[in-house]
Amino acid sequence: MRKDITRKIAIFSAIIMVIAAFQFFHLGRYLTLSYIKSSQEKFVSLYSEHKTPVIAAYMVIYILVTSLSLPGAAVLTLAGGALFGLVTGVIAVSFASTIGATLACGVSRFLLRGWVQGKFGDRIAKINEGIEKEGAFFLFTLRLIPVFPFWLINLAMGLTRMRLVTFYWVSQVGMLAGTIVYVNAGGELSKIDSLRGIMSPRLVGSFVLLGLFPIVAKKIIAWYRIRMGLKDAK
Numbered sequence: 001m002r003k004d005i006t007r008k009i010a011i012f013s014a015i016i017m018v019i020a021a022f023q024f025f026h027l028g029r030y031l032t033l034s035y036i037k038s039s040q041e042k043f044v045s046l047y048s049e050h051k052t053p054v055i056a057a058y059m060v061i062y063i064l065v066t067s068l069s070l071p072g073a074a075v076l077t078l079a080g081g082a083l084f085g086l087v088t089g090v091i092a093v094s095f096a097s098t099i100g101a102t103l104a105c106g107v108s109r110f111l112l113r114g115w116v117q118g119k120f121g122d123r124i125a126k127i128n129e130g131i132e133k134e135g136a137f138f139l140f141t142l143r144l145i146p147v148f149p150f151w152l153i154n155l156a157m158g159l160t161r162m163r164l165v166t167f168y169w170v171s172q173v174g175m176l177a178g179t180i181v182y183v184n185a186g187g188e189l190s191k192i193d194s195l196r197g198i199m200s201p202r203l204v205g206s207f208v209l210l211g212l213f214p215i216v217a218k219k220i221i222a223w224y225r226i227r228m229g230l231k232d233a234k
Contacts, residue, residue, distance in 0.1 A: 008111055015068060015107070022070060031065065031072025036079045037189055047083050055084065059096040066100025067107070069151035073097065074182060081186020089183040090176075097179065098172040101154045105167050108158025131160045136170050143174025150175070 022028065029035060036043075047054045062076050077097075080089040131138065139162070142153050157167055185192060 011107065012111060018064075018068060019070070022068075028071060031070075031075050033075050033078070033192065036075055036082070037192075040082055040189060043079070043083055055088070055092055058083070059092055062093065062096035063100040063103065066097055066151075066154075067103035069104055069155065073150070077179065077182040078186035078189055078192065081183035082189040083186075086180075086184055086187065089186065090180055093179050093183055094172060094176060097150075097175060098168060101150065101171050101175075102164055102168045104151065104154035105158040106164055108155040109164075112155075113159050131162050135160070135162045136166055139167065139170045140174040143171055144177060 043054075058076075058080065062073070062080075064070075065072050065076060077093050080093045083089070084092060139153070139157065142148050143150075
């Protein structure tokens with residue numbers, strides 16, 4: 001028990017120190033659209049000379065930003081498209097974002113789930129039941145709808161009993177469509193003035209419909225099976 005508490009304190013302290021350093025040294029300025037655009041030529045030149053190290057460094061930075069829920073993931077995704085192109089960019093962003101999200105989910109679970117379960121166990125029992133029944137479909141829907149902040153989904157899912165393996169593969173598949181859109185947009189980085197311009201209302205609506213489709217389809221199939229079962233019973 002003491003070891004568990006010590007580990008939680010150590011991890012929590014490390015996270016706080018990293019976030020504090022991020023704020024103190026104003027590292028967020030390197031994760032802005034204006035900085036990426038102004039430094040694009042320099043990064044492209046560096047990538048042409050050292051492809052593998054640049055991709056590795058990029059993925060490590062992306063994983064850190066995502067796992068610590070720091071701002072800048074969307075800008076990093078655009079930068080991936082501008083630097084690596086569509087195919088390499090999608091692969092790098094997809095794995096880095098999913099690994100980072102899974103780490104954030106795991107840390108949230110390790111640090112907070114015991115306290116949340118103990119304090120709100122009765123209230124979230126139904127949520128856990130729903131996650132066990134519809135968890136993969138529910139998470140897939142959330143991943144496809146850009147309205148919900150990805151960092152919030154990572155932390156919230158850590159408070160449930162969803163397996164991290166399930167969280168990982170559903171997140172990888174669910175975030176793929178949005179990743180492709182942003183990486184592809186990064187190819188035209190010089191023309192982008194705002195992150196809001198990337199996701200048009202029509203595109204967001206398409207993601208919503210795509211995200212709801214698996215759940216609706218599952219409900220229809222379940223209803224159909226029940227109906228067929230009743231008919232067979234007659």
